[in-house]
Amino acid sequence: MRINLTSIFVDDQDKALAFYTQVLGFVKSLEIPAGEYRWLTVKSPEGGDTELSLEPNANPAARTYQQALMSQGIPATAFQSDDLEADAKRLRGHGVRFTMDPTEQGPIKLAIFADTCGNLIQLYQPLNS
Template identity: 65%
Template sequence: MRIKLNSIMVDDQDKALRFYTDVLGFVKKNDLPVGEYKWLTVVSPEGPDDLELVLEPNANPAAKVFQKALFEQGIPLTAFEVSDIHAEFSRLKALGVTFTMEPTNAGPVTIAVFSDTCGNLIQIYQPPAAR
């Protein structure tokens, strides 16, 4: 058994694709029509291209409530690892990304949290070995 897909609910798939590719730097892997939505995935240019993030349409009312509650409570939906959090923070800030937490030491890791413009807070973290 292995992890192949991880989904993130988004309120607008096209806007999410632009953010996750143009701003975060992921690469589109799949963009296939499925009814009124798409099977839309991105991969990291730094990682294996068989580990995909699905930009899932948030059409389920229960999922919308969950997404909104996490956002309002300041809880990130997922986290992405970076090798230099201060450089990534500066790069993303320059691109207009809104952070709810600037780089902060949290035990052995450094974390920061930003809005993905699609209803989610995302955490980036730098592991201790990369500091």
């Protein structure tokens, strides 16, 4: 068993696709029509099998969950960085708003930013890598 797909709720699939590809640097993997929405995934250009599905938050339960995480300051997911300081600087250059600057937390350094699609995202770097 392995994890090949994980999802994140977004308030607008087009806006999410632009942010996750143009700002974060992921690449579009799948785009399949699914009614009024799409099965839309992105993945890292650095390889690996795991894809991130950009799921519409059209379901009221999904929207409530997403809004609750955001209001409590809880990241919806986390991405690993090889150089957190450089990535944070690059993202700030794209106008990304950080709610937590890069901070050492035990064996990792982490930061939290808003993805413009209704989510907080944690970016972390293991310190012993």
